[in-house]
Amino acid sequence: MAVGKPTFPEMHPVAGFRLGTTAAGIKKPGRKDLVIMAFDEAATVAATFTRNAFCAAPVQIARDNLVKGSPRFLVTNTGNANAGTGERGLADARRVCEALAELAGCRPEQVLPYSTGVIGEPLPVEKILEGLPAALQACTEDGWRDAGEGIMTTDTRPKGASRRLSLGGKRVTITGIAKGAGMIKPNMATMLGYIATDAGASKLELKQMLTSAMNRSFNRITIDGDTSTNDAVSLVATGLSGAAIGDDNRAEFQAALDAVCRELAQGVIRDGEGATKFVTVQVEGGRDGREALAVAYTVAESPLVKTALFASDPNWGRILAAVGRAGLHELDVNRVSIWLGEVLIAERGGRADTYTEQAGQAVMDEEEITIRIHLGRGDASETVWTSDLSHDYVRINAEYRT
């Protein structure tokens, strides 16, 4: 189950960024599960990784290699997360990097590894090594769709986004794919994102732009610091468009990058495990962003709110209770207003006089729902996206691995 139609957008190729996908038999025979992304040494790379203390072996290696060298390859396997695998996991991830480096004629530290799937099982290295030649062979600038499928785990569909813009008279492309699934806290399933652009940028600049985009997209479907063992979002800039990002066009590029990241992040939510609703939680009037975010997450993650959303039940009392336990200092509940879509449901500590069950029900019957909360104590606002809690969520997560 997922929210909305499974449309995959037109994916504009990014000059100098090639993707190759194969079925290495890691999960099931014939299932695409191994993806290589290739680019030249001149490209710059930025990435953000999970903050989980138990970060997976590939995350440790990728983080180290990113600092060390000039990456040329990203290699991703699904079916096994290579997490909680200790020293052996590190050795296994290194073997994959070494094998690809040997095949491609580069140094092992020029390869960044990524894994997603079951935690705590040894990585089936041999299968991956056997699959590398075919994946490398398949590399093409038109490989986005296959790669989008190749990184899926419990995802029901690939997620892609692509934008073109003109920078200083030159056409620039930003294209990306992501995988997610998991729902109550989407971050708890591994989230992987890969975005490439043919604009040129320094490493520092690229990192700053990625961080900024993350805080309006992937980091707004996940709690700060509350990540899975394998989460990673990577951004590669090949520079082959001839357009360089600078002071005169940075804002424009950032807006397009934000849009791509937001579309991918929302795609992760729409395909959340068992999701039947796409929910936007918008909090306004906070003293600062931190408290607006705290309220947004408390509402978005409340199992009682989420089951009410699944049932299309305008049980606004559950929203109100969630706002009340978000831990805000001296919250005056009499100044709080709450809307379902355009319908004012609560104000002055109770149900709004104008509210009718019928009006609330009409909003809840929609597949896309916005919950808007005004705290009445400042100017800060934050938005997070989430989904509902359905029977299928329990089914998928109880059956996964069995």
Added chain:
Amino acid sequence: MAVGKPTFPEMHPVAGFRLGTTAAGIKKPGRKDLVIMAFDEAATVAATFTRNAFCAAPVQIARDNLVKGSPRFLVTNTGNANAGTGERGLADARRVCEALAELAGCRPEQVLPYSTGVIGEPLPVEKILEGLPAALQACTEDGWRDAGEGIMTTDTRPKGASRRLSLGGKRVTITGIAKGAGMIKPNMATMLGYIATDAGASKLELKQMLTSAMNRSFNRITIDGDTSTNDAVSLVATGLSGAAIGDDNRAEFQAALDAVCRELAQGVIRDGEGATKFVTVQVEGGRDGREALAVAYTVAESPLVKTALFASDPNWGRILAAVGRAGLHELDVNRVSIWLGEVLIAERGGRADTYTEQAGQAVMDEEEITIRIHLGRGDASETVWTSDLSHDYVRINAEYRT
């Protein structure tokens, strides 16, 4: 569904504490839904209430009345929480207090009101007022079982606990009932607890003992500050046993009070919505209690851990991932060890060499499961209790109110 057999213990009456229950037709005709507890003015009363900013009208009134006066009655209705009801809710709760005071011949501020049920609907005051005479009439020291049933909402069975001890040669009784349900965070459903003793204690002493007991029971199935709109646990000491609590016997009384509270709190978990497992999460080796508790809650509330528990799947990687995202400063994962029951499943950052799936499966097949985590960085320990996340949890919470 609930864990273990629905046994209700022998409830020793508490001298001077009477309970009367009736069916006032608030929820359904014939369903016990109104409970009065009565005691003399000489009794001392302590209570802890929700920290939710949107605390319900009865909580505000009960808190005020507890400070003002010498309580003589606790009155509880189910079927309606009188929360999120603004000024009208306060007026409604006051009317209930006034009506009971008039019937019983006391001052309105000697009545503490409690409500649980749907949030945001006006309290059906008339039905409650009509039910008061019968409930008052029914008051008896043997009324515990009926009262235990009268306070239930989505609970599938009443929860009671009773202990007797000898203090300075005098027989002292501690008896209590509780209601709960709700599961992912048990606190998100209203939790009510009522405990009475015929020991004598000052108000301050009683409050300190209740707080201490809470931190080993009800507050270990709930996050600090993360409470529903109506939570309340109350302790009444009638003093009629003739035994007074003092320095020479305080520890003994506290231990018995702790045991009663723990049994009630665990009863709430065993009857959690859709619960099929009773899970103890025991964290040792923390630098301080705060971090031990953070790890315990992160594991106990992880939807992925909870669905694995429901599936009896020894997916220890999910436990490890939860420990890793609990936010501990500089956690050295190589010093962390994790056990399922007596089976060591993870150490040194990965699966234990001695671990077998078969051994893990044998523990997971049990109805009662202990997850033990040693952090290897200090001496602090904490224990919390939780249950699993089942299909029935979603069904109950999606259907409630419809």
